[in-house]
Amino acid sequence: MTRSLVATGKAGWLRIRRGAAMDVAVCLVMCCIVTGCAGSGEGGASDAEMETGPVLAAESFLADIAQNVAGNRLTIQTLLPLGADPHGFEPTPGDVRKVAEAAVLIVNGAGFEAYLDDLLAGAGGDRMLVEASAGLKPRSGPGERDPHFWLDPVNVKTYVENIRRALATFDPEGADEYASNAATYTLELDQLDAWVKGQIQTIVPERRLLITNHDSFSYYADRYGLRVVGTVLPGASTGVAPSAQQMTRLITDIKEAGAPAIFLESGANSQLAQQIARDTGAIIVTGLYTHSTSDPDGRAPTYLDMIRYNTIAIVGALR
Numbered sequence: 001m002t003r004s005l006v007a008t009g010k011a012g013w014l015r016i017r018r019g020a021a022m023d024v025a026v027c028l029v030m031c032c033i034v035t036g037c038a039g040s041g042e043g044g045a046s047d048a049e050m051e052t053g054p055v056l057a058a059e060s061f062l063a064d065i066a067q068n069v070a071g072n073r074l075t076i077q078t079l080l081p082l083g084a085d086p087h088g089f090e091p092t093p094g095d096v097r098k099v100a101e102a103a104v105l106i107v108n109g110a111g112f113e114a115y116l117d118d119l120l121a122g123a124g125g126d127r128m129l130v131e132a133s134a135g136l137k138p139r140s141g142p143g144e145r146d147p148h149f150w151l152d153p154v155n156v157k158t159y160v161e162n163i164r165r166a167l168a169t170f171d172p173e174g175a176d177e178y179a180s181n182a183a184t185y186t187l188e189l190d191q192l193d194a195w196v197k198g199q200i201q202t203i204v205p206e207r208r209l210l211i212t213n214h215d216s217f218s219y220y221a222d223r224y225g226l227r228v229v230g231t232v233l234p235g236a237s238t239g240v241a242p243s244a245q246q247m248t249r250l251i252t253d254i255k256e257a258g259a260p261a262i263f264l265e266s267g268a269n270s271q272l273a274q275q276i277a278r279d280t281g282a283i284i285v286t287g288l289y290t291h292s293t294s295d296p297d298g299r300a301p302t303y304l305d306m307i308r309y310n311t312i313a314i315v316g317a318l319r
């Protein structure tokens with residue numbers, strides 16, 4: 001059975017992904033086939049899950065968002081270990097096996113999962129592939145696309161809608177429940193958005209400045225009226241070190257802007273940031289939750305906690 005779909009967020013939200021894109025007409029036929037496969041009498045999702053394999057999300061924050069939509073009908077499993085850096089992630093044979101067994105794979109998309117094509121080729125077979133960020137417009141900036149949409153909770157409302165549609169296709173009998181869960185969670189995202197807005201407004205405007213380890217907070221900054229003065233690592237990934245010239249430029253920019261703090265995501269190497277801090281007098285704030293939730297007993301076990309934690313850390317350093 002062929003089952004390989006991608007949410008595109010355009011007019012037709014699903015398309016077949018098997019090396020090359022096919023047209024929407026084929027997709028609609030495939031959707032029906034998926035529906036037929038997943039709907040198995042009165043058993044509902046648990047049966048669908050058992051018959052077709054688990055629902056897998058690439059990153060922990062994505063699994064948490066999807067779990068909020070799935071509620072009690074499905075258990076969303078996570079591919080990447082907690083704290084792993086998705087930019088440099090290299091799947092193990094065990095990861096390939098997990099994907100091979102999955103009926104649905106939810107990814108962020110926008111190039112965030114650079115390992116994805118190789119992983120899917122290694123896993124073989126077909127599955128429903130859901131791009132949670134489909135339909136969101138990447139920030140226009142120099143260089144590559146910025147995939148970090150989720151750090152703006154308003155963007156996550158689109159994630160929720162894409163995931164809701166995918167789960168309702170996978171398990172049509174659960175559609176009403178997914179819709180109701182999605183509505184509840186969307187309300188929580190709206191409340192979080194309003195809260196972050198209020199928090200950032202307690203910072204005087206001239207100190208609403210961010211320096212981050214890599215370019216990950218631009219959507220957040222755009223939403224809440226902060227300015228990203230610069231990043232320690234150039235670009236929206238973590239794999240490239242800055243040149244001496246880029247370091248000098250960043251130090252000059254930080255001094256000119258009077259940016260008070262450098263924010264590093266949890267697990268980031270702080271060596272370059274320490275050098276910049278020495279030269280500029282900026283303080284270093286570590287441990288922001290950018291790519292992963294914390295463990296269940298940690299400070300940010302859910303996506304909503306990640307945004308709350310980051311906001312408290314940012315406001316604490318800039319106020």
Ligand SMILES: [Zn+2]
Nearest residue numbers: 087216236237
């Ligand atoms: Zn990143």
